[in-house]
Amino acid sequence: xxxxxANEYKPSNAFTRxxxxxLPLPRFVYNxxxxxxxVPRNLNYFWNFGVLAGVAxxxxxxxxxxxxxxxxxxxxxAFASVEHIMRDVNAGWFIRYAHANGxxxxxxxxxxxxxxxxFYGSYKPPREMVWHLGLVIFLLMMATAFMGYxxxxxxxxxxxxxVITGLFGAxxxxxxxxxxWLLGGFAPDNAALNRFFSLHYLLPFVILGVxxxxxxxxxxxxxxxxxxxxxxxxxxxxxxxxxYTAKDGVGVAAFFLLFASLVFxxxxxxxxxxxxxxxxxxxxxxxxxxxxxxWPFYAILRAFTVDFFFIPAKLLGVLAMxxxxxxxxxxxxxxxxxxxxxxxxxxxxxxxWFGLVPCVIILAWCGGAPAEExxxxxxxxxxxxxxxxxxxxxxxxARVETPKPLPNSITEAVLANxxxxxxxxxx
Amino acid sequence: MDxxxxxxxxxxxxxxSMASLTEDSATAGGDQGGVRRRDFINVAxxxxxxxxxxxxxxxxxxxxxxxxxxxxxxxxxxxxSAIAPGQAIKTIFRKQPLFVRHLTPAEIAAAEKxxxxxxxxxxSLEDRTKAGHKQWLxxxxxxxxxxxxxxxxxxxxxxxxxxxxxxxxxxxxxDTAGRIRKGPAPTNLMVPEYAFTSPTVIKVG
Numbered sequence: 001x002x003x004x005x006a007n008e009y010k011p012s013n014a015f016t017r018x019x020x021x022x023l024p025l026p027r028f029v030y031n032x033x034x035x036x037x038x039v040p041r042n043l044n045y046f047w048n049f050g051v052l053a054g055v056a057x058x059x060x061x062x063x064x065x066x067x068x069x070x071x072x073x074x075x076x077x078a079f080a081s082v083e084h085i086m087r088d089v090n091a092g093w094f095i096r097y098a099h100a101n102g103x104x105x106x107x108x109x110x111x112x113x114x115x116x117x118x119f120y121g122s123y124k125p126p127r128e129m130v131w132h133l134g135l136v137i138f139l140l141m142m143a144t145a146f147m148g149y150x151x152x153x154x155x156x157x158x159x160x161x162x163v164i165t166g167l168f169g170a171x172x173x174x175x176x177x178x179x180x181w182l183l184g185g186f187a188p189d190n191a192a193l194n195r196f197f198s199l200h201y202l203l204p205f206v207i208l209g210v211x212x213x214x215x216x217x218x219x220x221x222x223x224x225x226x227x228x229x230x231x232x233x234x235x236x237x238x239x240x241x242x243x244y245t246a247k248d249g250v251g252v253a254a255f256f257l258l259f260a261s262l263v264f265x266x267x268x269x270x271x272x273x274x275x276x277x278x279x280x281x282x283x284x285x286x287x288x289x290x291x292x293x294x295w296p297f298y299a300i301l302r303a304f305t306v307d308f309f310f311i312p313a314k315l316l317g318v319l320a321m322x323x324x325x326x327x328x329x330x331x332x333x334x335x336x337x338x339x340x341x342x343x344x345x346x347x348x349x350x351x352x353w354f355g356l357v358p359c360v361i362i363l364a365w366c367g368g369a370p371a372e373e374x375x376x377x378x379x380x381x382x383x384x385x386x387x388x389x390x391x392x393x394x395x396x397x398a399r400v401e402t403p404k405p406l407p408n409s410i411t412e413a414v415l416a417n418x419x420x421x422x423x424x425x426x427x
Numbered sequence: 428m429d430x431x432x433x434x435x436x437x438x439x440x441x442x443x444s445m446a447s448l449t450e451d452s453a454t455a456g457g458d459q460g461g462v463r464r465r466d467f468i469n470v471a472x473x474x475x476x477x478x479x480x481x482x483x484x485x486x487x488x489x490x491x492x493x494x495x496x497x498x499x500x501x502x503x504x505x506x507x508s509a510i511a512p513g514q515a516i517k518t519i520f521r522k523q524p525l526f527v528r529h530l531t532p533a534e535i536a537a538a539e540k541x542x543x544x545x546x547x548x549x550x551s552l553e554d555r556t557k558a559g560h561k562q563w564l565x566x567x568x569x570x571x572x573x574x575x576x577x578x579x580x581x582x583x584x585x586x587x588x589x590x591x592x593x594x595x596x597x598x599x600x601x602d603t604a605g606r607i608r609k610g611p612a613p614t615n616l617m618v619p620e621y622a623f624t625s626p627t628v629i630k631v632g
Contacts, residue, residue, distance in 0.1 A: 159574075159575070162573075162574045163573045163574060166573055166574045180492070180493060181491050181492055182491070184491055184492065184493055184494065184497065185493050185497045185521070185522060186493070186497075186501075186521035186522060186523060187521065187522040187523045189497070189522050191493070191494065191497065195491070281519075281522060281523065281524070282517065282519070282524050282576060283576060284575035284576045284595070284596060286595055286596070287596070288573070288575070288596060302597075305611055307613075312613045313611065313613060314572065314611075314613050371596070371597045371598075371611070372598070
C-alpha cells in the first residue's frame with residue numbers, strides 16, 4: 001500500500017502501545033495522513049484542494065446538523081422556520097450563512113480539484129479508480145446541493161424542484177410515473193420536501209464513505225505530482241506530516257479567509273433574491289435559475305432547442321446534461337497519451353487553457369442568463385465544443401502530439417528548477 | 428495464462444475432494460450430471476433470501492408514491508357557470524394550476540381556421556374539448572417546456588401572439604386551443620381527464 005521506505009508507526013507510551021495491539025487506529029491515521037505516508041516532494045498548491053474539500057465537507061456536516069435542530073421540513077412552516085433561524089435562533093444567521101456559502105466554497109474547491117486532475121492527467125492509469133470515485137462524489141454532491149436548496153421552500157426552491165424533477169418527466173413512457181414517484185405527488189409539496197430533507201441529511205455521510213474509498217484507492221499508487229513522473233526512490237518523497245500538513249495548513253487559512261469574507265460581507269451574493277419569497281405554486285418567477293455551480297450544466301440542458309430524429313429537444317437536453325458528466329468516466333480511455341502532466345504536452349495544454357477552460361466559463365455565464373439570444377446560440381456552440389473536446393480533440397491530440405522530454409525523476413525536475421542546489425536526501 | 432491454469436488445477440482439486448465427501452449422499456440422492464444435494468440447498472437458500480429481500484423492498488419503494496391523502500385530492504369539481512365568454516379562471520388541480528376558459532365564437536373560429544398539419548403537436552379544437560362543449564377549454568396551467576405557469580388566464584395578462592397563453596419563462600406561445608405555436612415547448616398544454624357532470628359543472632380527474 002505504501003512505499004517500502006515509509007516511516008513505521010512506533011507507539012510512544014504505554015497507552016498507545018496498549019491501543020496499538022487492540023485497535024490500531026492511531027497507526028491507521030499515521031499511515032494515511034501522517035508521517036507514515038510518503039508524498040512526492042514537488043506538489044504545488046493545486047494539491048491542497050483535496051484536503052480543502054474534506055474541510056468543506058466537515059463544515060457542511062457540522063453546520064447542517066446544527067441547522068436541522070431548528071428547521072422544520074413541513075410545507076406550511078419550512079419557510080418560516082428558516083426565517084426563525086435567521087432572526088430568533090442565537091447565531092442562527094451565522095450558521096445558516098456559513099452553510100449556504102459553505103456549499104459554494106465546497107464547489108469552488110471541488111471544481112479546482114477536478115480541473116487539477118484534468119490538467120495533470122490524474123485520471124490516467126494506475127489512478128482511474130481514484131478518478132471514478134471522485135466523479136461519484138461529485139454526482140452525490142450535486143444531488144445533495146440540489147435537495148438542500150429546496151429546503152428553505154422559497155420560490156427558487158419550489159420552481160427549481162419542479163424543473164429538475166421535470167427532467168425525469170422527459171424520459172419516454174416511464175418518465176411521468178418516475179416524476180410522480182420522486183415527488184410523492186403530482187407537483188412538489190410536503191411529501192417531496194420531507195424526503196428531500198431526509199436524503200439531504202443522509203447523502204453527506206454517503207459522500208464521506210466514498211471519500212474514504214477515494215483516499216484508499218489513491219494511497220495504493222500514492223499521490224500524483226506536477227511532473228506526472230512516478231516516484232522512483234526515497235529522494236522523490238517527503239512524509240505527509242509535517243511537510244504537507246503544514247503546507248495544507250496555509251491553504252486552509254486562505255480557504256477560511258475567502259469563506260469568512262463571503263459569510264460576513266456578502267452572504268447573499270451567490271444566492272438568488274427570489275428565494276426569500278415563500279413558495280407559490282400558482283406563480284412562476286420570471287427567470288428560474290439554479291445555483292451558480294449548476295450553471296454550466298443548465299446551459300447544456302437548454303442548448304437543445306430543436307427535435308432530432310424524433311427525439312424531442314427536451315429529452316435531448318436532459319440526455320446531454322447527464323452525458324456531460326458521465327462522459328468523464330470514460331476519460332482514462334479517451335486521452336490515451338502516456339504523458340500525464342499538461343506541462344509536458346504543448347498541444348494538450350493549448351486546448352486546455354484556450355478551449356476547455358473558457359468553454360466551461362462561457363457555459364456557466366450562459367446558464368445563469370435568461371434563455372434568449374444571443375445566449376442560446378453561444379451555449380450551443382460552447383456545448384458542442386465541450387463534447388468535441390473530450391470525444392474528438394483529446395483522442396486526436398494523444399495521437400499526433402510530440403510531448404516534451406520528461407525528467408528522469410521528480411528529484412531531477414526539482415533540482416532543475418533550482419539550479420545550484422545540491423542533491424541531498426529529504427529529512 | 429499461468430494463473431488461469433493454476434486456478435483450474437485448484438478447482439478440479441476441490442471438485443475431487445467434494446466428490447469423495449459426498450459419495451455417500453450421492454448414492455442416496457442420485458448423482459446425475461454432477462449436481463449435488465448441497466448445490467440444491469445453496470440455490471434454494473439464496474432464492475428464498477432473494478424473494479424475501481424483494482418482498483421487503485417493494486413496500487420500501489412504494490412508500491415514495493403519492494399517499495392516500497394526496498390521491499384524495501386527485502379529483503376536483505369546478506362550477507363554470509360564472510365564467511363569461513372571453514374569460515378564464517385559474518384554479519388548482521392536484522396542487523397545480525388548472526385553466527378553465529370560456530372561448531368566444533371568434534376564438535373558436537381562430538382555432539379551427541389553422542390546418543392541424545401545420546402544428547407542432549397536431550390536434551384540432553374538437554380533440555381538445557368535449558363534444559357539445561366546444562366553448563370550454565380546460566387545460567393544465569403548466570407549460571410543457573419546463574413547468575412554468577403561463578400567463579393569459581387572468582384579466583389583463585399577456586396572451587401571446589396567438590391570443591391564448593404565453594409562458595414568460597422561455598417564451599412559448601399557445602393559441603386559443605392551448606396548442607403550442609411558437610417557442611421551445613414540445614407539446615400542447617395538457618388537457619386533463621374531465622367530464623361535465625351537469626351543464627355547468629365539470630369534474631376533473
